[in-house]
Structures are given as structure tokens and as C-alpha cells.
Amino acid sequence: MALSVEHIQIAAYLGAGICVGIGAVTTGIGSGIIAGEGAYGIVKQPKANEQIFRTMLIGQAAAQTAGIFALVISMLLIYGRADAPEGGWFKAAAYLAAGLAMGLGSVGPSLGAGYAGGQACKSVARMPKHGNAIMGNMLIGQALSQTSAIFALVVAFLLIYSVPNQAADISMGRIIVKSVALIAAGLSIGFGTLGPGTGIGYVAGKASDMMGRFPNEKPKIMRTMFLGAAVSESTAIYSLVVAFLLIFAL
């Protein structure tokens, strides 16, 4: 069955909508957590309001990175693709899968980054003297938790730009296998980043919290944070491997 350009456009627009729609949910929740903790911190420690406000703004900006990734992918899906009718089912499935991958993939990381930022605001309110160290730790932790969002972004880019056009003489069974494999790749990395992103966010939040309580133990806390975050990321890496296999090995 041949597809026209309109069919591929439907898939791309659907993917774009899913991408930014799901991606915006937890970006909002994460930023809200940070703002809430920041406001509560200012109530408790009105003298340090400038520092808390700065931490809050920077934390919110970093927590929205995954949401911005989702926005980029949906922009690419709307404006940055070449409509070719010979792309066929492969292109349609790839566009839908790219939207699913980045949309689901930004849920966990932004929730985690939101928790990390919230704990950092709380911690700055408790210990305004060590505000800079806490903010640095918060930024590193949020960057760690966005790593899995970067994996989702890579898979989405590959789905949009490196899936070949459908060959002319190809059987229906082969078409179904390849298209479903592409969608499964998107689902794999999309759900796979959810847990690690949240988990690493929890690690970063606890580390920021403890850095406010015991500022002398900074190197040990940061080392444990790096190590724990790196090990928690391994399931996201397994998802990435499976997604690569589903895109390229079939």
C-alpha cells in the first residue's frame, strides 16, 4: 500500500504534538517544585532572599532543558523534515517514534532535575553561607540527570534523519516489521529514561541537601553522587542499546 505525502505529514504532526505535550507535563511540575521550595525558603530565611532567588531561577532553567529538547524535536518534526512520498511507512513510523521517544524521554529527567533544584533551594535557605557550593553541586547533578534525556534526543535525531526510504519492491510483512521496530525503539528509550532520570535526580537532591548540612564533606559527597548516578544510569544505557539494535540491526 502506497502512502501519500499527507499520510507522512499526519504522522509527523502527531509525533510533534505528543512530543511537546508529554514533555511539558513534568517540566512544569519540576519547575513548580523548585519555585515552591524557593518561596518556602525565603519565608524561613528572609535575609538570604537574593541567593535563594538566584538558585531558584538557575535551577528552573536547568530543569527545563529536557522540555527544550522536546520543543526542538517537535520544531524539527514540523519544519525540518523533507516530505518525500517514497519515504512511505518507514518515514511515517520514524516520525511518530521520534515524537514518542523525546516526549516520554523528557518526563523522568525533568522530574529528577526539579527534585534536585528544590532540595538545593531548601539547602541554600538553611545555609546561605555555602550557597555557591550548593548551587554548583545542583547544576552538576541536574546535568547528570539530563544525560538520559540526551540519549532520548540522540535516538529521536537518528529516527528523524537516518532512517532510509522504503524500497520499491518490498513485501507487506517486511514493512510491518521495520515500522514496528522503529516505534518500539522510540518506546524503549522513552520509557527507559523515566526511571534513571528520576533516580539520578533523587541522588542529586540528597547530595545538595547534605552539602548544606555538612559542607566540610563536599568532596566525598560529590564523589558518591557521581558514582551512584553513573551506576543508576546503566538501565538507560541498556535501553539505548536496544533502541540502536531496533533501528540499525533490522
Next chain:
Amino acid sequence: MNLTLAQGIVKASALLGAGLCMGMGALGPGVGEGFVAGKACEGIARSPENASLITRTMLVGQAVSESTGIYSLVIALLLIFST
């Protein structure tokens, strides 16, 4: 490699299963290992003299809680390559 429609549907559902298996299977271990690491950060901050013991416990706990993720990986690879 050309497949008939029925073969294609079987293979396609195996692949969809592989994607969902790895995706959902990564959810629990990720959150769990993050919880372990967060608590380890707390523990090291509270008693820094036991740092190496806590780090070792953290790694062993994470390795055990990662086992379900590894099961998912094995099942996903089986679904991709053996059907």
C-alpha cells in the same frame, strides 16, 4: 529478506515486545538505584569515616537491584534475535 504477512506480524509483535520490555524494565531499577545512591550520599555525609564501607554497600545493593534490568535486557535481546 522478504516475509509473508503472518510472519511479519509475528516478528513485529516480538520487536514491539522487546522495546516495551526494555523500556518498562528500566523504570524500576533506575528509580531504585537512584534511591540507594541518594541514601548513600546521606550516610557518607553523616559518617564520613565509614565512606569506603558505605560505597561498597551502595555498589552491591545497586548491582542486586539492577538484576531485573539485566533480565529485561536478556529478554529483549532474545526477542530481537531469536524469533
Next chain:
Amino acid sequence: MTKKKSPMLRIILIFFVIEIILVFLSGNFSKQLEIGFEHGKFRIRHVETEYNLQEKITEEFQIDEYYKQHGETPEIYGSEKIYNTFKNIFGVEGAVGTFQLLRMLLIVDIVLLLTALFIRKNLARRPAKSQIIFELIYTSLEEFVSETLGEDKAYYTPYIVTLFLFIWVCNMVGMIPIPGFMEPTRNLNVPLSLGFMVVVVVHFSAIKFKGAWNHLQNYINPVKNPLFLLDIVGEVSKVVSISFRLFGNILGGAIIILVVSSLVSFVVFPIGLTLFFGIFVGTIQAFVFTMLALTYISVEITE
């Protein structure tokens, strides 16, 4: 605080300037910028050349596939003789990728060797700046090693420092925008062999300190270790996770820089991305790889 920061800031600024100059000079950059006046206004616009992102991705990441599709003779910057030898060994399919990878690894090795010789020649009681940097790296890693493994096993430090410096230089060398330059860690073979080596070192140390029979019992004796099947799978997954972490992060950075720099016509934005993915992610991943290797060793040899 400000005194501490200023040299770092200066380095970053110098890096910015060098990067901008190199990006403008390198003919590899796909979009030519045109700077000039148009209708009385200053404008920067790009001249679109024939450009296909899909082909570019294939050329960058699956170079053998690219040459197979296009049937061109690949551009060899080194010697033709070496390339032909590779073609005889690996066949036409893997020749270009292998050649590029080995050339990059050779460059990294030469950089490390020359740095080591230079530092060694200029060793002094009152250290110069370069000596301070390397002594700082060595002593801080030595501190980690003696903290995790114990003071008496600090002789693992050279291995750990070598691992760190090698991976770090590998991650940094890809930032130089010269055609054909890439991070060797972007090719899966390099992280996979490094990870395999780490597991070999781990088991070698375990056998050395616990004895071969004691160590083997962890994997065959269900009474001593009820989860022994899990441990066998875990050994394989150790290699997979430690190597794919490095590979995925570096490859992800490279793909994002490539795609974004082809979408955005301004040159400034990719430089910021290069700073983040090159310096920050590269350093963190090198550190994480080293620390994971160290803790894998420590779990086996300290009981």
C-alpha cells in the same frame, strides 16, 4: 575566589577564540557564512551548499557504509601504503573506519608520550605550571586509590591515572575541528576493549588476593553464593554498561553537535555545545569510567 577563577576563565576565553578561528578556517564546515551589507544593514547570512543531513550522518558515523554507497575513493590524509595494508587485512568494508580509528589512537598516544617526556625532562624541585597540573591529577587520584583500596595497595595508581588520562585525551581530541578528526571513544571498539580490560584486571586482582579456587567458588558454588547465576550475567553486564556509558555519551554529544550546527546558521551556538559536550561531559565520563574501574577492583579485593 576570584583569584582562583581567573586562569580558568582565561583558558576558556582563549579556547573560544581559537575555536572560532579554526571553525572559520576549516573547509569541513558545511555552511559558508557571508558577512556583508544588504539594504544598508549589516547582515550575516549563510550560503546553502548542496547538503543532506542524512548523508552527512552516514559519512560521519558509518564511513565504510558511505563509501560503499557512493563508490568514491576515500580521502586518505596519511600514507597510501598503510591504507592498502589495512585493506588487505580487513577487506574493503572495514578499511576506512579502521584506518581512521587507528590514526586517531596513534595521535592520542603521541600526544600523551610527548607530554610525558616534556614533563619528565623539566622536572624541578620548584615545579612549573605544567608540572603542577599533572602532579595535582596524580596525587588526587592517588588519594582516591589509597582511600578505597587501602594504603598498602596504592600501587594501582599508575593504572588508574593512565586510564583517566587516556580517556580524557581521547574525549578532548575530537574537539579540534580538523577534517577527519574524531574522538576515538566514539567508535564502540575502543570503550569495549577498555571495559574488557578493566574486567580482566578485576579478576586478575581477585585471583591474586583471594586465590583462584576461592574466587571461582563465587561463580560455581550455589551454597556459598545462592545468586551465582546472576553474578555470571552481571560480569557480562559490567562490560556492557561501563563501555556503553562512555560510548553513548560521547556519540550523543557528537551527533547533537553535528545536527545542531547544520541547522543553526550562526557559528556561536555550536561552540557553546562543544564546550558542554566536549569539556564537561568528556571530563565527567573519563572520571566516572576511572572511578567505576577502581570500585570494581575494590569490591573484589577488600573483604
